[in-house]
Amino acid sequence: MDSKRDNNKEQEGEVEKITAVLLKSHSGEFDLESILFLKFRGLGIHDLGCIGDCMNLERLDLSGNNIVNLAPLSSLRLLSVLNLSANRISNLEPLHSCENLTNLNLAGNIISSIDHLLCLQSLRKLESIRLNDNTYNYSNPVCRNVSYRTIVLEMFPTLKVLDGERVVGRGSDLYHLCKDIDDTIKAGLYKNGQLVEHQHCKPWVEDTYWEIKRSNNAIVEEAYKQFNDILHECRLLNNRATHAISQSERSMSLKKQPKQYAI
Structure with a gap:
């Protein structure tokens, strides 16, 4: 009865526990x-x-x-991208051994303290971490800390993206600060809409410097990664479909062969 109930849940799109059968059926791998x-x-x-x-x-x-429990993930040493958003996670300790993690999404969980993030400091390749996601209204209690961003950036010096926003390069806070200063300088060159000619100060950089290129846009990068994920799934489905068609054609050809009788 239990196995029958589990099968019904899988058919309805609900799975309580990850099993070997489930892993193989979702991936197409044996x-x-x-x-x-x-x-x-x-x-x-x-x-x-x-x-x-x-x-x-x-x-x-x-x-x-x-x-809630991430213990089974501790053996995934090659894991690079992990999305755990919208769960009930508070203990991140098992992730400290996932040494190849570069992108980690934890938004929408119950991580309440900065101390709970200390175990992730061993992840030297971590470039992107998300604890807050305004798009889906996902967050964590730790994000209410007024010094949250500053502390996290100090804890993880290799971070390039925090909560979907770049923290290095042209998308960083420094970029916005410098741009605001330049805008203020430009505004000071005009009085009542007219250029004040005796002003000789110039912006620090050319106007085109502030144009955000595609490679520096964290949102576009994330969309590109998701597109690659979908493309990979399509390839897997195509391989499975090709295999199924090949088996069907072979089966039909065998049925069409004339029966041979021994004389």
Whole structure:
């Protein structure tokens, strides 16, 4: 009865626990160690089960579930991108061994203290972390701390993007500060809409310097990553479809062959 109930839940799009069967059916792989990408978004998962057996997993989306315990993720040493948004996570300790993590989304959980982030300081490759997402109204209690951004940036000197905003390069706070100063200088060159010719100060840089290029736009970068994820899924589906068609054609050709009788 329990297995029948679990099958019904999977058919309805709800999964309580990640199993080997579920991993293989979602990835199209027969070997768990061959799985590189997984997306289990909004399935009601609360038990990560045997996901730690996917030793070569590189990208994992577990957003919109009921996950509390991250222990099974501790063995995923090659994991690079991890989305855990909209769950019930407070303890991040198991992630300290995911040494290849570069992009981590934790928005919409119950992380209440800066101290809970200390275990992530060993992640030397971490470039992007999200604890707050205004687009979906996801946050964490820790984000209410008035010094939250300053403390997080000091804790993680390798960060390039915090909560979807660049913290280095032209998207940083320094960029906005310098631009505001230049705008103020330009405004001082005019009086009543007329250029004051005796002013000789010039902006620090050319106007075109402030144009944000595509490669510096964190939103575009994230969209590009998501597009690649979808493209990868399409390729997997295409391979599975091609395999199924090949098997069907082979089966039909065997049926059409004339029967041979021994004389």
